Amino acid sequence: xxxxxxxxxxxxxxxxxxxxxxxxxxxxxxxxxxxxxxxxxxxxxxxxxxxxxxxxxxxxxxxxxxxxxxxxxxxxxxxxxxxxxxxxxxxxxxxxxxxxxxxxxxxxxxxxxxxxxxxxxxxxxxxxxxxxxxxxxxxxxxxxxxxxxxxxxxxxxxxxxxxxxxxxxxxxxxxxxxxxxxxxxxxxxxxxxxxxxxxxxxxxxxxxxxxxxxxxxxxxxxxxxxxxxxxxxxxxxxxxxxxxxxxxxxxxxxxxxxxxxxxxxxxxxxxxxxxxxxxxxxxxxxxxxx
Numbered sequence: 391x392x393x394x395x396x397x398x399x400x401x402x403x404x405x406x407x408x409x410x411x412x413x414x415x416x417x418x419x420x421x422x423x424x425x426x427x428x429x430x431x432x433x434x435x436x437x438x439x440x441x442x443x444x445x446x447x448x449x450x451x452x453x454x455x456x457x458x459x460x461x462x463x464x465x466x467x468x469x470x471x472x473x474x475x476x477x478x479x480x481x482x483x484x485x486x487x488x489x490x491x492x493x494x495x496x497x498x499x500x501x502x503x504x505x506x507x508x509x510x511x512x513x514x515x516x517x518x519x520x521x522x523x524x525x526x527x528x529x530x531x532x533x534x535x536x537x538x539x540x541x542x543x544x545x546x547x548x549x550x551x552x553x554x555x556x557x558x559x560x561x562x563x564x565x566x567x568x569x570x571x572x573x574x575x576x577x578x579x580x581x582x583x584x585x586x587x588x589x590x591x592x593x594x595x596x597x598x599x600x601x602x603x604x605x606x607x608x609x610x611x612x613x614x615x616x617x618x619x620x621x622x623x624x625x626x627x628x629x630x631x632x633x634x635x636x637x638x639x640x641x642x643x644x645x646x647x648x649x650x651x652x653x654x655x656x657x658x659x660x661x662x663x664x665x666x667x668x669x670x671x672x673x674x675x676x677x678x679x680x
Contacts, residue, residue, distance in 0.1 A: 615663025
């Protein structure tokens with residue numbers, strides 16, 4: 391009964407409050423999104439910020455493109471901060487788990503070091519958000535054990551670098567990593583639990599379009615996050631896909647999505663490992679039907 395009341399309360403606040411209420415008033419948790427194309431900041435910073443603010447976000451993962459001038463990021467982060475949003479440096483690729491993938495990772499960390507050193511506290515990134523997806527690398531099919539170990543090495547190295555930069559380290563995680571085991575120099579266990587234990591936070595790509603499916607998909611990871619004192623964000627999809635209608639909220643629209651996210655939030659209210667929700671991504675969300 392308490393769960394049902396919590397779900398109803400959160401839903402009512404969303405419907406009644408519209409976009410005038412702050413996220414904290416109804417989710418009491420983080421609300422995040424991915425911004426893959428930083429050139430929209432170059433071309434329309436004010437419009438981008440207005441959209442993000444209207445969605446009552448607390449976190450934005452912004453892709454790092456070294457061709458974008460640092461001052462563009464500085465201006466955006468400083469203005470986002472005035473609207474209560476923290477900005478995380480987003481980067482990563484399946485190729486990062488290749489034998490020389492660390493070179494790309496080093497380029498990101500070197501860029502971030504220069505950026506942070508040349509920025510005021512209000513202009514600095516709050517953390518690093520990695521989207522690597524090692525299962526898209528050819529080695530996942532050819533030699534999964536070695537690829538898993540390479541992915542673990544990548545995250546271990548990233549955590550050392552993020553600590554040196556005094557930044558939080560986050561990672562995107564597929565919901566099925568709780569089915570992947572490992573046994574190597576990092577010990578033995580379940581990959582999802584290992585990633586959660588070694589990062590500050592993860593965003594779980596729980597790409598389904600109903601609260602019941604999402605709630606079931608994330609239960610193990612929420613438990614792991616609770617165990618290690620971490621926060622997990624539940625991510626959902628808004629883009630069109632050919633992987634099946636149940637993957638995305640593209641067909642149902644934003645109002646329905648918010649209802650389902652309210653139900654997920656209500657269900658996990660009180661679970662220490664649940665940190666909020668994330669909507670993938672700005673490019674498709676901005677054109678999503680109501």
